Amino acid sequence: MVTTSQTKPDKELLNQLQSILLKDDRVTIERLQKTIDDPVLFSEKVSPIIEERMNFFKENFPKEFQATVDKMIERKLKASQEEILDVIYPVMGKMIKKYVNHQIQMVKDGIDESIKKTFSGSGKGFLWRMKNSLFGIKASDQIIHDLRDFQVEEIYVIQRNSGLLFGSASTENTIDQDVIAGMLTAIKSFVEDAFKREREDLEMIEYGTYKILLQNFYSYYIAIAISGTMSSSEREDLANELLNFATEYLKSLPAEPDGETFKSISTALNDSFIKK
Amino acid sequence: MISRKVILTGSFGVGKTSLFRRFITNTFSEKYITTIGVKVDKKTVEVKGQEVSILLWDIAGEIKQDKVPKSYFLGASAIIYVFDLTRPSTYKNISTDMKILNDILPDSILKIVANKADMVNASAIDTISSELEESIDVITSAKTGENVDELFLGLAADFLN
């Protein structure tokens, strides 16, 4: 017996057959298509998978990638060593300075404390302490002060780059002060260059019993040779005097040092620091 | 009276210190003691009735000028670049060196000095100067003193202009 369907053309028959056989699959494909096309649906499905991968990655990253990262960092550090040093150096310098200052302060406080104990009640101590408190001197400063006697031996105002002398004064007749100024500048350039300390300038040179303090300004610096020892507070005072001197006499320096300037600055230096 | 900074530079052993000493103290030594760091000295010369103080910086020689700390050059009114006529290696970098120095101090006087003239004959000097990419300003001998004062007096005159 021949059914009606058999009379139909083959193609249609095949289609029917397909839709029957593949019906479920078609629905599935449609659903999948929709899921893929719709961002919200898609992300709902995919997110958990990605998250799982990420978690795996997080947990296993050190183990799997440690070596690569280490190599990368090492290479980077080597390549930019200079820059890194530049950043670290000043910070370390300041930290060390701070620490040293702190230690010195502690020693001073210790002296103050022991003096208080030694002299409390005794007449001599009382007068002594009164004198100190009248003049606002702390005992530690007084004691350290008695040990020393500092003297400004020479003072120079020097053009920063050229090392040429703007003016100078000295307790003795030093010859060739401009050669000394040049050498000081050369030493300063050498040290600052050798240690690549662009942010910090050389501040002191010690030579035998002499100390040469260097106070840097913008286009010039002042060098002071000192004999004896000075406390940090005296050094601070001197620094302030220098600042005052600079604002009074060094505000409008010529681009090239000349004879006129030299005379007037030298006289002022002598009056303010040597003849005192 | 004016003061000016002048710096001697160039490769090592070319005679910078010898020119320095010939000019400052009018002396010469055959002994070679290489310069470490910097030495500064002064001499005052008179040009056209005017006193000019030359603060002369003698620095350690370097094969290439970019090795010299830049800060040494700063503030110099003149750079004297010395080479040794007997050693080609001391003038083979001259063009690059000139460029480096020009970049550091574009406004300063730059003099090229061919030293140790006493050791070579005139025709050898001619050959060198014709093959050199830069032109020689002064030919000197620190040993005989030839042209040494002239070099510095010339600079002093330049400073006055």
Ligand SMILES: Nc1nc2c(ncn2[C@@H]2O[C@H](COP(=O)(O)OP(=O)(O)OP(=O)(O)O)[C@@H](O)[C@H]2O)c(=O)[nH]1
């Ligand atoms: N014959 C001769 N020898 C010279 C002359 N100038 C320098 N010399 C010798 O060359 C050598 C080196 O001279 P220096 O003046 O020390 O050279 P320099 O350029 O200062 O060398 P560094 O400081 O190392 O850079 C020494 O032995 C000098 O005696 C010269 O004009 N003629």
Ligand SMILES: [Mg+2]
């Ligand atoms: Mg030398």
